[in-house]
Amino acid sequence: MNRHKLVVDSGLVKDDLSTTHEDSSGDTRYSLFYQLTHITKDRGSLKHDDRLDAVAMAVAYWVEAVGQDDKKAIQAHNAALLDADLKKFMEQVVGGTVPRRGWVSVSRL
16 A cells, blocks of 8 residues: 555446445544545544445455565575475485484494
């Protein structure tokens, strides 16, 4: 919202402004887009801001979900691939079981 970018379907705007909300008895102050266009930095500028709060929470969720650090995600993926390869290698070398950590098998000739 600080970047002034929110993409919505135009049908959503029409539905929101034309729909009579059950708890509002036709009052447009309950409309999401009314709340979005009439909010100010002043405390209490909106009598009702419930729908705007819900959108803000949804936007925050998606910003966090989509805004992952690419390098960290690639490193985690590569580490998972390496672990899988090492497990497969150990199963082939040891004979189907992977020894527990700290346990070393030494065979003497």
